[in-house]
Amino acid sequence: MPVPCSAKCGKNAVLKRPKTGDTLCKECFFWAFETEIHKTITTGNLFQPGDVVAVAASGGKDSTVLAYVLKLLNRRYNYGLKLLLLSVDEGITGYRDDSLETVKQNRDDYEMPLTILSYKDLYGWTMDEIVKQIGRKNNCTFCGVFRRQALDRGAAMLKVNTVATGHNADDLAETILMNVLRGDIARLQRCTAIVTSGEGTIPRVKPLKYTYEKEIVMYAYFKRLVYFSTECVFAPNAYRGHARTFLKDLEKIRPSVIMDILHSGEKLSIREGTKLPTRGTCTRCGFVSSQPVCKACVLLEGLNSGLPKLGIGKSSKVNRLRNEAVDF
Incomplete structure (x- = not known):
């Protein structure tokens, strides 16, 4: 049995909106x-x-x-x-x-x-x-x-x-x-x-x-x-x-x-006093970063140096791996 459009336009509905539950014809759905x-x-x-x-x-x-x-x-x-x-x-x-x-x-x-x-x-x-x-x-x-x-x-x-x-x-x-x-x-x-x-x-x-x-x-x-x-x-x-x-x-x-x-x-x-990263710019590429060197540059450094997992994980781990690579 046809269901009338909830917008009362006189047409039959062709769908029920997941967001609101309204039954609407195509034209009323488009407009909404x-x-x-x-x-x-x-x-x-x-x-x-x-x-x-x-x-x-x-x-x-x-x-x-x-x-x-x-x-x-x-x-x-x-x-x-x-x-x-x-x-x-x-x-x-x-x-x-x-x-x-x-x-x-x-x-x-x-x-x-x-x-x-x-x-x-x-x-x-x-x-x-x-x-x-x-x-x-x-x-x-x-x-x-x-x-x-x-x-x-x-x-x-x-x-x-x-x-x-x-x-x-x-x-x-x-x-x-x-x-x-x-x-x-x-x-x-x-x-x-x-x-x-x-x-x-x-x-x-x-x-x-x-x-x-x-x-x-x-x-x-x-x-x-x-x-x-x-x-x-x-x-x-x-x-x-x-x-x-x-x-x-x-x-x-x-x-x-x-x-x-x-x-x-x-x-x-966020609870008052919670320390959050400060967003600035990367010292290498100049694009937005919360670290001195952005994630993209670190990942790229890893790929180009044969350490593809360099940028995976927390910053502390990344810095340690970079230091180990330099020492080696």
Whole structure:
């Protein structure tokens, strides 16, 4: 039996929103989805008229929907933004080479300039080469650190005002869980921020911060957007995967758990007097770091010196290994 649209537009519903439980027709779902992202942008004061915004594009559902919606909202509400796509080629055969073809399709469909930076050009290594050295246990550490800095490098090169990433509510809830489990209070304090930046770095914003992953998939499906959905070949061993599985199990019991964790993370406070790392700039590359030498430079040093595990673990361990290498 047909279910009427909760918005009382007179049409039959085609979906039930995981976020609110409302039953909506396609048109009302599109409007609700887009309006909520617009509210996130305006409430968070993410952009200013005239800003040049780089959309971090991977070809996946999140960045594809983000690029599409930002273009739509920019026109609908006259944001006055210049939008472009910025992609990072990690050098993962059978994954990133295929996803970049989707990014190029997004470039053509949305008429946005595209810039692609590669690990090979930036660091002299591809992820395929790194995995041969480090194995599959800690490869995501290298990839995550290098990708974050690669986006900073690309943003600086393009002279943009801000970088928009496709992090959604599910991503942030997973990150909060990971930081709680690791006891990483410094990252826990930063991970829920809708705007993140460090000294001398270009701000990053999260327009999809309060958007459920399931609704992003539904929006892309009903809009018939082209996106890449294959999982990274190196991802099955990632720590995030265990947090994601745990979160999905919780969601089956309590559908609101994603937003509950997100709001809890926002409200968590650090005890007064707790010493936190001071974010500055790396003495080698000049990009943001809480240590004299940033994680990317330490990891790269390890690869180039034949000590691929040099940057894995705590700073004290890293410094000891570096000293031992020098003494040897």
